[in-house]
Amino acid sequence: MTDFKQNILRPGLVLFAIAAVAAVCLGVVYEVTKGPIAAEQARATAAAMAELLPQAKDFDEQDMPLTGAISAVTVGYYSEGVAGVIVKVAPKGFSDKIEMLVAIRDGAVAGIKIVKQTETPGLGANAAGKEFGARFVGKRGQLAVTKSDSTAENEIQAITSATITTRAVVDGVNEALAFYNSNF
Amino acid sequence: MNPGKIIKNGLLDENPTFVQVVGMCPVLAVTTSATNAIGMGLSTTAVLVCSNFFISLLRNFIPSKVRIPCYIVVIASFVTIVQLLLEGFLPQLNASLGIFIPLIVVNCIILARAEAFAAKNTLAASVFDGVGMGAGFTAALLIVGSVREFLGNGSWFGLRILDSSFPRMTIMLLPPGAFITLACLMALLNYLRGRGGSQ
Known part of the structure; x- marks a missing residue:
């Protein structure tokens, strides 16, 4: 006992x-x-x-049916009308979902911002940097990943040794663009 | 108890990275830049000191049969609490160190020190062991990170040192670069120690 x-x-x-x-x-x-x-x-x-969307004064979250990885759609207004649409999308990255905002104006990417990610520090986490985000500005249509310098209009150059992260971000942007094109 | 000796033990004699070779996953993953290395090193040190403290506090209470599950519960809860508090009340600090915290939970240095030191030593000695081991880990990360950032990116702490016309050794930023750097540093350290006649 x-x-x-x-x-x-x-x-x-x-x-x-x-x-x-x-x-x-x-x-x-x-x-x-x-x-x-x-x-x-x-x-x-x-x-x-x-x-x-620096010129936007008011943001209004839309109440509309959302698809896939998209979790919120917000329209930004300024004095002369719509300044742009911000789509919140969370594609699957290397370790977890990458939460990001994609701003779209007139069918082209105005900017992207990664708000939450758990990618590998030093490699995939570099996607949250300004330099990578700038690669998307002005792009439209269906984007593709390239490992060399991007030559074509719709190509995004991958981050060195973070191809999976790059692909995830590009997928997210593509999904946001497709959603924009079919809804706005 | 000799605090100086315990800290020196962690820094040099039993350096977690160069001598014990434990916790290699973060060493390989985050040492692509000196800034990342410092962030990971300091976060790990903070967790290590606190987990050693708690384990040492509970060492006479925990039966040896279930000690490992107990340690894991204590360490994992503690790290989660730190993460939630950082996220809620110190968003600035969380933005720079938050990404390392999930990596610390799976860092075997924490459990190794709990088992090898804190479970058998007094509270104060365990805290010093945490400081020493953390400092040794931070120093090792900083050295590896500095070498890799300099050779791979021509910069140090994000400051450009080499002109952009110098060729970059991208391989130093990739995982093989971490292995190459570690091997060279370990060889150097072993050579220096052997020469001192300690063997």
């Missing part, structure tokens, strides 16, 4: 106690941080939208 107590009951109870305390702590921290995290994400999204 002491064997049972020493070898099974006590280890089991201790492990249970530690797991229970950990679960309570995690639950409390999650509840406490839920609000600030959501507020911070909303603030980051608003800042990113303002950066993508």
Whole structure:
């Protein structure tokens, strides 16, 4: 009976106690941080939208049927009408979904902004940099990935050793462009 | 207990990267630039110090039969709490270090130190061990990252050092570059240690 107590009951109870305390702590921290995290994400999204369509004064999230990886569509207005459309899309990247905003004006990409990603630091994570985003500006139609210097109008040069990430971002932009073309 | 000796142990004698060769995944993945190396090194140090603290605190309470699951629960919960707090209250810091935190959870240095040191030593000694090991890990990452960033991109901490007309060794930024750099540094370190007559 002491064997049972020493070898099974006590280890089991201790492990249970530690797991229970950990679960309570995690639950409390999650509840406490839920609000600030959501507020911070909303603030980051608003800042990113303002950066993508600097001339837009008001943003209005559209209530419309969404397809595939697209999770939100926002129209930006300025004094003379529509400044552009921002499509939020989350294609599957190398390690997880890459959440990004694609701003489209008159059927061409006005800019892209990656708001959340967990790609490999130093390689795929470079996709969030300004230099890579600039490769998309002005592109329209169906885009393709190339590993050499992009020559054709619709080609995007891949990030060195991050082809999968590049492909994911291009897929996301393509999906946003296709959605724009069939809805606006 | 001798804090100086414990810290030196982590920095040199049992350097996690160059001597113990544990936690190689982040070493290979994030050392493409000196900035990334420092970020990963400091985040790991912070987690290591705290996990050593908690494990040492609980060392007499945890039965040895279930110690590994207990350590994992403690470390994983602790890291998740840090991640949530950073995301919620320190968004600036989270933007620069947040991407490294999921990598720390799977870093075996944390568990290795919990098992090899914190489970058998006093609270203060365990904290010093965390500082020493973290410093050793950070130093190793910084050296590898500096070499790779300089040779692969001609820059250091993002500052351009070589003119863009110099050819870039892109391979240094790819995983093989990490292995080549590590091998050269380990060979150098072993040579220096052997010469000191410690063997």
